[in-house]
Amino acid sequence: MAFKINDTITWVGKIDWELRNFHGEEYSTHKGSSYNSYLLRDEKTVLIDTVWQPFTKEFIANLKKEINLDEIDYIIANHSEVDHSGALPELMKEIPGTPIYCTKNGAKMLKAHYHEDWNFIEVKTGDTLEIGKNKLIFIEARMLHWPDSMFTYLTGDNILFSNDAFGQHFASEEMYNDKIDKGELFQEAIKYYANILTPFSPLVVKKIQEVLSFNLPVDMICPSHGVIWREVPIQIINRYVEWANNYQENQITIIYDTMWNATRRMAETIAEGIKDVNEDIVVKIYNSSKNDKNDIIAEVFKSKAILVGSSTINKGILSSTAAILEMMKGLEFKEKKAAAFGSYGWGGEGIKIITKQLEEGGFEIMKDGIKELWNPNRDALDRCRNYGNSIGEALKEKE
Numbered sequence: 001m002a003f004k005i006n007d008t009i010t011w012v013g014k015i016d017w018e019l020r021n022f023h024g025e026e027y028s029t030h031k032g033s034s035y036n037s038y039l040l041r042d043e044k045t046v047l048i049d050t051v052w053q054p055f056t057k058e059f060i061a062n063l064k065k066e067i068n069l070d071e072i073d074y075i076i077a078n079h080s081e082v083d084h085s086g087a088l089p090e091l092m093k094e095i096p097g098t099p100i101y102c103t104k105n106g107a108k109m110l111k112a113h114y115h116e117d118w119n120f121i122e123v124k125t126g127d128t129l130e131i132g133k134n135k136l137i138f139i140e141a142r143m144l145h146w147p148d149s150m151f152t153y154l155t156g157d158n159i160l161f162s163n164d165a166f167g168q169h170f171a172s173e174e175m176y177n178d179k180i181d182k183g184e185l186f187q188e189a190i191k192y193y194a195n196i197l198t199p200f201s202p203l204v205v206k207k208i209q210e211v212l213s214f215n216l217p218v219d220m221i222c223p224s225h226g227v228i229w230r231e232v233p234i235q236i237i238n239r240y241v242e243w244a245n246n247y248q249e250n251q252i253t254i255i256y257d258t259m260w261n262a263t264r265r266m267a268e269t270i271a272e273g274i275k276d277v278n279e280d281i282v283v284k285i286y287n288s289s290k291n292d293k294n295d296i297i298a299e300v301f302k303s304k305a306i307l308v309g310s311s312t313i314n315k316g317i318l319s320s321t322a323a324i325l326e327m328m329k330g331l332e333f334k335e336k337k338a339a340a341f342g343s344y345g346w347g348g349e350g351i352k353i354i355t356k357q358l359e360e361g362g363f364e365i366m367k368d369g370i371k372e373l374w375n376p377n378r379d380a381l382d383r384c385r386n387y388g389n390s391i392g393e394a395l396k397e398k399e
């Protein structure tokens with residue numbers, strides 16, 4: 001499959017309908033993904049990024065239907081991660097010596113991945129490459145999301161090839177934002193941001209300010225995953241600015257795991273207590289052992305507060321709770337509140353452990369945790385409801 005975006009650009013990537021996990025098992029891709037590769041034909045011919053290694057043969061065969069490979073003058077590697085560089089080793093066997101434009105870190109990383117001494121041309125922000133009527137301008141985008149990441153801007157057509165930034169893991173026959181359901185699109189975009197870009201939010205703001213300061217018109221944003229932003233492309237830039245500024249909605253997310261349902265009953269009763277006093281707040285409840293961890297992270301991203309609960313087991317906490325706490329620690333959420341809860345039988349160490357992990361993850365502890373012995377009786381559930389009341393009060397939006 002290939003399709004023309006305009007007279008200059010042809011999409012030559014791969015839609016991966018079957019992909020359900022990405023980064024090993026770290027990121028769920030319920031809707032698959034795509035690896036977007038773009039062929040630019042001006043006086044010079046340029047290939048921007050490739051696809052993941054398992055699709056190498058298909059990619060090269062499709063590319064050959066579009067062009068004699070010898071006609072490719074330049075390759076741009078905006079990012080060295082294998083989902084975009086995976087086809088390079090086979091491609092470079094066909095066209096050895098073709099210059100590969102990338103950042104200094106990009107060259108280092110591609111060498112470390114493939115142990116090949118290809119013809120790397122290292123570029124920096126502001127460097128340009130004349131390709132005929134138009135030119136390419138390179139913009140380093142360090143840590144968005146790897147040290148090597150780079151954007152490439154095409155003058156004339158005013159297109160930003162942003163690689164992972166502004167992307168989504170979303171396989172769709174319709175490759176433009178105006179052709180697909182906006183709710184689904186933004187859900188995938190925010191999940192991507194929450195799970196991958198959150199730790200780099202301060203850099204996102206700076207980079208967007210820098211790109212906007214160039215006063216380059218942007219008529220289209222072509223990311224390396226998912227759909228192309230053709231209709232009002234600034235909308236995803238604006239969303240990124242919002243998301244990067246410690247985004248939150250009027251939401252609290254309750255995440256728990258439970259052995260014999262005591263902690264589940266606590267979670268549900270606390271939720272009721274919150275709603276008793278705070279009708280406006282959105283309360284969402286997830287059992288971390290039964291729900292997708294990345295979907296939960298997207299909800300945490302939207303929340304102004306979270307509650308995390310677990311039964312105490314072996315002086316510790318349940319493994320799915322530990323896993324989600326570890327993920328949240330790495331993502332370094334800012335300006336979010338949190339508290340712990342859980343049932344226990346004797347030691348009751350769980351809530352202390354959860355509280356400590358939340359603190360280490362940068363959450364502001366809004367209240368001491370609540371623990372209840374064995375199966376909560378009416379008094380215990382009343383305490384949970386009161387606990388929910390106080391959380392609900394504390395989270396009321398100011399008039």
Ligand code: FEO
Nearest residue numbers: 079081083164224
């Ligand atoms: Fe889509 Fe960072 O690779």
